[in-house]
Amino acid sequence: MPTLPNQEEKVTLDTFLRGLWEENPVFVMLLGMCPVLAVTNSVRNALAMGLATTFVLLASGTLVSLLRKLIPKQVRIAAYIVIIATFVTIVDYTIQAISLDLYNALGAFIQLIVVNCIILGRAEAYASKQRLGATLVNGLGMGIGFTFALLCLGAVRELLGNGTLLGLQVFSDQFQPWVVMILPPGGFFVLGAWLLLFAWLRQRRERRLLEQQGASVHGR
Amino acid sequence: MSSEAQVQQAPVTPSFAMLRTLGSIATLSGLLVVLVYHFTLPIIAENQRIAIEKAIFQVVPGAVSRKDFIAVGDRLLPADSEGAQGERIYAAYAADGRLRGVALQAAAQGYQDVIKVLYGYGPECQCIIGMKVLKMAETPGLGDKIASDPGFLRNFEALDAQVDAGGAGLAHPIVTVKHGAKTEPWQIDAISGATVSSKAIGRMLNASAQHLIPLIQRDLALLQHSN
Numbered sequence: 001m002p003t004l005p006n007q008e009e010k011v012t013l014d015t016f017l018r019g020l021w022e023e024n025p026v027f028v029m030l031l032g033m034c035p036v037l038a039v040t041n042s043v044r045n046a047l048a049m050g051l052a053t054t055f056v057l058l059a060s061g062t063l064v065s066l067l068r069k070l071i072p073k074q075v076r077i078a079a080y081i082v083i084i085a086t087f088v089t090i091v092d093y094t095i096q097a098i099s100l101d102l103y104n105a106l107g108a109f110i111q112l113i114v115v116n117c118i119i120l121g122r123a124e125a126y127a128s129k130q131r132l133g134a135t136l137v138n139g140l141g142m143g144i145g146f147t148f149a150l151l152c153l154g155a156v157r158e159l160l161g162n163g164t165l166l167g168l169q170v171f172s173d174q175f176q177p178w179v180v181m182i183l184p185p186g187g188f189f190v191l192g193a194w195l196l197l198f199a200w201l202r203q204r205r206e207r208r209l210l211e212q213q214g215a216s217v218h219g220r
Numbered sequence: 221m222s223s224e225a226q227v228q229q230a231p232v233t234p235s236f237a238m239l240r241t242l243g244s245i246a247t248l249s250g251l252l253v254v255l256v257y258h259f260t261l262p263i264i265a266e267n268q269r270i271a272i273e274k275a276i277f278q279v280v281p282g283a284v285s286r287k288d289f290i291a292v293g294d295r296l297l298p299a300d301s302e303g304a305q306g307e308r309i310y311a312a313y314a315a316d317g318r319l320r321g322v323a324l325q326a327a328a329q330g331y332q333d334v335i336k337v338l339y340g341y342g343p344e345c346q347c348i349i350g351m352k353v354l355k356m357a358e359t360p361g362l363g364d365k366i367a368s369d370p371g372f373l374r375n376f377e378a379l380d381a382q383v384d385a386g387g388a389g390l391a392h393p394i395v396t397v398k399h400g401a402k403t404e405p406w407q408i409d410a411i412s413g414a415t416v417s418s419k420a421i422g423r424m425l426n427a428s429a430q431h432l433i434p435l436i437q438r439d440l441a442l443l444q445h446s447n
């Protein structure tokens with residue numbers, strides 16, 4: 001269950017780690033599925049999208065948090081969208097300046113960061129109520145959690161679909177790539193497999209916890 | 221601020237406050253975007269120049285500099301001449317200033333979407349001497365091999381593009397044939413399993429070459445030297 005703190009939170013390790021595991025935006029909250037499926041056909045694209053989203057998350061979180069006392073409730077969504085769109089435009093130009101190849105590979109999905117619900121969700125549920133420090137720590141955790149999830153998909157899809165990792169040959173030439181992995185259906189397959197794995201891991205951990213509690217009760 | 225004051229204020233936010241906040245945020249946003257735009261503009265323009273030159277020098281092997289021309293109707297004009305609007309072509313020169321070839325753009329509908337390529341024409345052999353895919357959305361693993369398959373790219377090392385006796389078109393139209401069926405130097409050997417994409421390349425090269433190569437052959441003197 002995602003926590004939506006209404007009081008100012010003290011920065012703890014949990015503030016950071018929540019986005020990585022307990023509230024992982026992709027594997028737990030199932031947010032931002034559009035880039036998750038669309039640009040994870042290679043590790044490079046996944047990493048670039050993850051970093052770009054993390055930057056927007058941090059930059060927009062900073063402004064929203066700093067201005068949180070000044071933005072009237074009635075116009076807050078409009079204000080957040082303008083702030084987010086500003087930083088997405090900045091990322092767009094920056095990626096064009098860094099590498100046109102990368103920019104072409106990511107296509108329209110850079111601009112679509114504007115409507116990534118992870119970012120608006122963080123602005124609304126967290127940054128608008130929290131101090132700058134907590135916002136940055138939490139946003140960084142979410143950003144890394146998102147990037148990690150994209151890399152999980154990107155690595156599997158590039159490996160199986162192309163026989164490479166980060167463009168480096170992994171399998172011998174004998175390997176016949178599973179082209180479907182690079183195509184959109186492959187995104188769904190791999191996402192499904194990861195969700196299954198994460199659900200299984202979570203369940204196992206909960207069962208262990210229950211057993212331990214049971215054991216300690218009996219032991220007493 | 222006491223909590224009582226907050227309770228009383230909370231329900232009514234003056235319209236002015238909303239306008240002021242949104243206005244200031246929009247202004248700040250505009251400022252940031254324009255700032256970054258101006259800062260990155262020269263870098264992006266330079267990246268684009270490098271990208272196009274890299275492609276030109278790849279399809280015209282041995283070239284190190286370029287000059288742009290525009291095909292207007294059935295004439296070639298230097299790109300910097302006034303009011304010249306039309307298809308841009310790139311004359312590419314070796315280090316000694318001699319014309320190595322001309323890079324031309326072509327496009328046609330592929331399997332998924334329009335494919336755009338740049339190809340090089342060598343006036344010495346009167347043939348196509350290189351081809352590079354600039355933009356495509358062909359299926360990975362199938363159609364996208366047109367950009368990387370070494371066997372397919374070998375088609376464009378010396379693809380016959382002689383102008384016919386009348387000087388109005390090619391002597392032999394460029395065509396794509398089934399994989400393994402190439403017998404003539406003006407035929408393109410298709411990639412097996414990606415015949416649709418391979419045929420698109422043949423169609424676009426033929427359409428572009430039929431129109432532009434006769435112009436280039438006729439105005440060769442204009443293109444001949446880099447200065």
Ligand SMILES: Cc1cc2nc3c(=O)[nH]c(=O)nc-3n(C[C@H](O)[C@H](O)[C@H](O)COP(=O)(O)O)c2cc1C
Pocket residue numbers: 331332358359362363364399411412413414415416417418
């Ligand atoms: C999902 C899917 C995607 C395809 N993508 C392409 C493509 O991008 N380019 C292409 O030429 N053929 C593509 N094909 C195959 C064509 O339909 C056609 O079978 C092929 O070009 C014929 O080649 P062949 O005559 O050498 O067998 C695709 C087929 C399927 C089912």
